[in-house]
Amino acid sequence: MASDTVYQATWKMPSLIEQGKDQSITLSIEKDGSAVTLTSGTLSLYKPGGSAVVDAVSGTVSTGTFTSATIASATTDAETLGDQWLVKVDLVISGATFTFYNDAALVAARLYPPVSQSDLVYRHSEVVSMLKSGVSSLQNYIELAWFDIVNRLYSSGCTFWKWRTSSALRPVMFSRCFQLIFRDYATLLDPDDRFSELADFYAEEFELEWERMRSRVDTGEDDTISADNKPASAVIMLSSGARSRRGRGGR
Numbered sequence: 001m002a003s004d005t006v007y008q009a010t011w012k013m014p015s016l017i018e019q020g021k022d023q024s025i026t027l028s029i030e031k032d033g034s035a036v037t038l039t040s041g042t043l044s045l046y047k048p049g050g051s052a053v054v055d056a057v058s059g060t061v062s063t064g065t066f067t068s069a070t071i072a073s074a075t076t077d078a079e080t081l082g083d084q085w086l087v088k089v090d091l092v093i094s095g096a097t098f099t100f101y102n103d104a105a106l107v108a109a110r111l112y113p114p115v116s117q118s119d120l121v122y123r124h125s126e127v128v129s130m131l132k133s134g135v136s137s138l139q140n141y142i143e144l145a146w147f148d149i150v151n152r153l154y155s156s157g158c159t160f161w162k163w164r165t166s167s168a169l170r171p172v173m174f175s176r177c178f179q180l181i182f183r184d185y186a187t188l189l190d191p192d193d194r195f196s197e198l199a200d201f202y203a204e205e206f207e208l209e210w211e212r213m214r215s216r217v218d219t220g221e222d223d224t225i226s227a228d229n230k231p232a233s234a235v236i237m238l239s240s241g242a243r244s245r246r247g248r249g250g251r
Helices: 117-123 139-155 166-188 194-212
Strands: 015-018 026-031 040-046 052-062 065-068 082-093 096-107 214-216 229-231
Touching: 015 082, 026 082, 026 096, 040 065, 065 082, 117 139, 117 166, 139 166, 166 194, 166 214
Parallel strands: 015 096
Antiparallel strands: 026 065, 040 052, 040 082, 052 065, 082 096, 214 229
């Protein structure tokens, strides 16, 4: 195995394992912009403390993607909810075994993006009509925005999977989606830089909305909602000066 071989393992966010549900975990591997041919793969799942609840169970491989065998509901049904779980995937590539890890949490339920393509079109009706050739929807932007938000929440130490006010995430989803959309459009379509200004504007809006974001929390994940609205982070970053408003266009 070449020690300098670098594959891209596209873990998009922490692995959220839903307690007491049949589910599988997938991982895609690329190199040089193409899916890597995988020979075989296994999945291991470790709970806090390092004990394996799934130990090197085989999965299937297809066009650069490994899909684990089903993690049966009984495997996690009696386990304690929380983070500090660990996913390990061993893949055979070109005769050598490569190991890929990802953080995980055992959760009662997942959160899902509270913003759809229809919502984005209501705010900027041109965003779909200006999609580049071969792209039929805004789904990729929505997913990228969601993964960015989830990863930032996780990095801040926020147990976001316990949030129950999903609508609290709408403002940051709108801002991040439009930031990604208009930044992309600025590189492809707009010689007058209008899209670049819109992207800058939504980047600032994203940070403002992040500071305002609050949710009621199911602390014990037992369907009991706390009385307090919790911020995304214990630390609120305050600007020391005036914020610019490039690209508002009088909005």
